[in-house]
Amino acid sequence: MRALGAEREAILGKTLFEIPLPEALAQHVHQCFQQTVATGQTLQSEMEALTPFGQRRFQYLYTPLFSENSEIEAVLVNSRDVTDERRVLDALTESDVRFETLLERCHDAIAVSKDGVHIFANRAYANMFVCDSPDEIRGLPVLDLIAPSARESIAARIRLRGAGGAVETIYVTRGLRRNGEEFDMETRVSTYQWRDEMYTLVILRDVSEERRRDSLQREQTAALKSHQDWLETVLNLLPVGLLFVEPGTGRVVFANRTADELAGGGLVSGLAADEGRDNYPCFDHSGRRLTMDELPSTRVARGESLRGLEIIWRTPSGDRPLLVFGDTIPALHGHDEMGAVVFQDIGEQKDLQKQLAASYEREWLINWIGATIRGTMNSSEIPAATVAALGSALRADRCYFIFYDLEQGRSWINDEWRSGDLSSLVGEHELSCHDQILEAYQRSVGQTLIISDIVSDTRFSGIADEMARLGLRSGIRVPLYEGQTLVAALVVTMANSGREWTQDEVALTEAVASVSRTAAEAARTLERERNIANNLQNALKPAPPPSVAGLDVADFHRAALDEASVGGDFYDVFALKEGVTALVLGDVSGKGLAAAAQVATVRNMLRTVLYLHEDPAQAVTTLNGLVVTHDLLRGFVTLFVGCYDSDSRTLTYVSCGHEPGLLQGADGGAVCLLPATGPVLGIDANASFTAERYTLSPGDRFLVYTDGLSEAGPDRSNLLGSEGLAAMLEAKGDPSATALMARVMDGVKAWTGGSLRDDACMLASVVA
Numbered sequence: 001m002r003a004l005g006a007e008r009e010a011i012l013g014k015t016l017f018e019i020p021l022p023e024a025l026a027q028h029v030h031q032c033f034q035q036t037v038a039t040g041q042t043l044q045s046e047m048e049a050l051t052p053f054g055q056r057r058f059q060y061l062y063t064p065l066f067s068e069n070s071e072i073e074a075v076l077v078n079s080r081d082v083t084d085e086r087r088v089l090d091a092l093t094e095s096d097v098r099f100e101t102l103l104e105r106c107h108d109a110i111a112v113s114k115d116g117v118h119i120f121a122n123r124a125y126a127n128m129f130v131c132d133s134p135d136e137i138r139g140l141p142v143l144d145l146i147a148p149s150a151r152e153s154i155a156a157r158i159r160l161r162g163a164g165g166a167v168e169t170i171y172v173t174r175g176l177r178r179n180g181e182e183f184d185m186e187t188r189v190s191t192y193q194w195r196d197e198m199y200t201l202v203i204l205r206d207v208s209e210e211r212r213r214d215s216l217q218r219e220q221t222a223a224l225k226s227h228q229d230w231l232e233t234v235l236n237l238l239p240v241g242l243l244f245v246e247p248g249t250g251r252v253v254f255a256n257r258t259a260d261e262l263a264g265g266g267l268v269s270g271l272a273a274d275e276g277r278d279n280y281p282c283f284d285h286s287g288r289r290l291t292m293d294e295l296p297s298t299r300v301a302r303g304e305s306l307r308g309l310e311i312i313w314r315t316p317s318g319d320r321p322l323l324v325f326g327d328t329i330p331a332l333h334g335h336d337e338m339g340a341v342v343f344q345d346i347g348e349q350k351d352l353q354k355q356l357a358a359s360y361e362r363e364w365l366i367n368w369i370g371a372t373i374r375g376t377m378n379s380s381e382i383p384a385a386t387v388a389a390l391g392s393a394l395r396a397d398r399c400y401f402i403f404y405d406l407e408q409g410r411s412w413i414n415d416e417w418r419s420g421d422l423s424s425l426v427g428e429h430e431l432s433c434h435d436q437i438l439e440a441y442q443r444s445v446g447q448t449l450i451i452s453d454i455v456s457d458t459r460f461s462g463i464a465d466e467m468a469r470l471g472l473r474s475g476i477r478v479p480l481y482e483g484q485t486l487v488a489a490l491v492v493t494m495a496n497s498g499r500e501w502t503q504d505e506v507a508l509t510e511a512v513a514s515v516s517r518t519a520a521e522a523a524r525t526l527e528r529e530r531n532i533a534n535n536l537q538n539a540l541k542p543a544p545p546p547s548v549a550g551l552d553v554a555d556f557h558r559a560a561l562d563e564a565s566v567g568g569d570f571y572d573v574f575a576l577k578e579g580v581t582a583l584v585l586g587d588v589s590g591k592g593l594a595a596a597a598q599v600a601t602v603r604n605m606l607r608t609v610l611y612l613h614e615d616p617a618q619a620v621t622t623l624n625g626l627v628v629t630h631d632l633l634r635g636f637v638t639l640f641v642g643c644y645d646s647d648s649r650t651l652t653y654v655s656c657g658h659e660p661g662l663l664q665g666a667d668g669g670a671v672c673l674l675p676a677t678g679p680v681l682g683i684d685a686n687a688s689f690t691a692e693r694y695t696l697s698p699g700d701r702f703l704v705y706t707d708g709l710s711e712a713g714p715d716r717s718n719l720l721g722s723e724g725l726a727a728m729l730e731a732k733g734d735p736s737a738t739a740l741m742a743r744v745m746d747g748v749k750a751w752t753g754g755s756l757r758d759d760a761c762m763l764a765s766v767v768a
Helices: 023-039 083-092 096-105 123-128 148-162 208-237 257-262 273-279 296-301 347-374 379-393 431-443 464-469 503-540 592-612 616-629 721-730 737-752
Strands: 043-051 054-066 072-081 109-114 117-121 170-176 182-194 197-206 241-245 252-255 306-315 318-329 338-345 398-405 410-418 427-430 449-451 474-482 485-494 551-558 569-577 580-588 637-645 650-656 661-664 672-674 692-695 701-705 760-767
Touching (some): 023 043, 023 054, 023 072, 054 083, 109 123, 123 197, 148 170, 148 182, 148 197, 182 208, 208 257, 241 257, 241 296, 296 306, 296 318, 318 347, 347 503, 379 398, 379 410, 474 503, 485 503, 551 569, 569 592, 569 760, 580 592, 592 616, 592 637, 661 721, 701 721, 701 737, 721 737, 737 760
Antiparallel strands (some): 054 072, 109 117, 109 197, 182 197, 241 338, 306 318, 318 338, 398 410, 398 485, 410 427, 449 474, 474 485, 551 760, 569 580, 580 637, 637 650, 661 672, 661 701, 701 760
């Protein structure tokens, strides 16, 4: 400010040409500035001016600053008050003593050299180079105080100056302290003649710290810009829109690329809240336009937090449903507080949700209809269950299967679902009344026929009136083929009005047609298996002997599968010899026809070995070795084999991993368990089996059963168990085997709620 001859307040905020300067100084400064701009070179000048501090002399250095395109974008003006320096130089001509005194008092590092050798240095100069006194400097070559990396350039300057050439008078170079430390120093050089000899005066300033600060500032500025560029790049990569808004005003400070794309372009920083409302209006789900105070940016600008706000944003590219979040970002690291608004276009998500909801509804309906169909295992009942479920689900007026016999020219409807008081279409119909529909089927074999309104559908102009009269104005018709022959169609119709059927409704009807056809085929297959199974079951059931010596015997058997009345449980009662009866009960792993074949194998082979061996343990051991060695079983068998001798009233039994039998005396005492005497049958060829023997009395009773009874219960955590059966055996009542069996089964049904999950088989015996 002193160098410009003006006060600080008169300079700040003004251009160089607006600063109030003395006329001569202003003209000089302007000329030097223009010359620097014109030449692009550094310019140095000196000028005296009258200042509030008196008449002063100033030295000016004009340095052009270039942009990356090598264009001058500014001029750096450095000024320095050299009044004292000039007075020093003037004083040199007066007296050596006065000269040295003045230089010693100067705070700048000053030295004088002649022919490249120091002849004088003040205290500040000695201190700069870590010398104890200026005397250490005198006689020292100038280059000795220059860092090795800079000596060549300094030596060139000295030579050029000595030859009278133009040399920069102010520059920065590297100095070398006497302790070996290098540093940056600003050098100001001037020459003068005294007593007919040329001398060089240098004034030095240590700028190491200043340059370090400048370098650090440049690094920090570059790092900040790099960080800002990186952050902006990251924010622009976000898949969600992001706005930074100014607190209070709601003015947009930053908008990332996604936000701009969602807006259809033109969403720029600096956009005011009212401009955003006018250019990009927002609406709630009812279609009401949000007021200025209700805009997300305004709400965040006044400090509100937004969590999952859903709005509709109207942009030039269309309405966009948005999910909005917002909050205030506190002031950090020198950045001002600002509001952040994050929003995501949830249009695709909404569409996907609708598709998923429709798909879920369709799947639910298909599963519901499928369950309804599967609950009707009689194939003849499946069409009726199908049309009732589908017609109700689609809220149609009518749904039915129509069957075709094209060779005989017949069509008929057996099963129909209809709403209200519509007349029934069940019965046989003339094929001719459907000829145009049949032609449509034949033109597009396998494709569903969709009729929105038969009255206006030109494909069916010949039968439109008749179809409308029958209450078949609009509908979906899914043809069913055997090979290339049309055999039936699943039809859903509206009676008296047209209807635009959706793709989901068409897809549902097609899916139900497929499910019902598959279910019908499966039902027919199961019916055939049931018939086979029934015949096989009847063949496998032993013919009960007219009487059992010394015993009253009752039996119970129920298979687990409804679709095939054959399970893996079986029993057999037959005479081994006079007075000795075999009581057999077993459980073959598996169900259905495969289990029936295993039952036949085990039962017939067991009869054979019992006929051959009087000892049941030996008979079972022989049977086990045969089925394992020759791989006659595809699983295993639990087996109870009892031999009752009526003469001695003894029961000898072998139990192959089977449920414990139950034995109770005629006195009604505690029930005795008959535990297993060996492992399950069919696993180990070398397994050993033993027999147990009990002597019975008249009125004693024993019960053998399969796990379908002991593991019965309302759920898997509440099973009946052998203890539960034993309690039922202890119940008082009719002592006959039949009555005993009935009491036990009544108890089981009461415990389970009336249903059994597994095969169940039981033999009840009372000693006569």
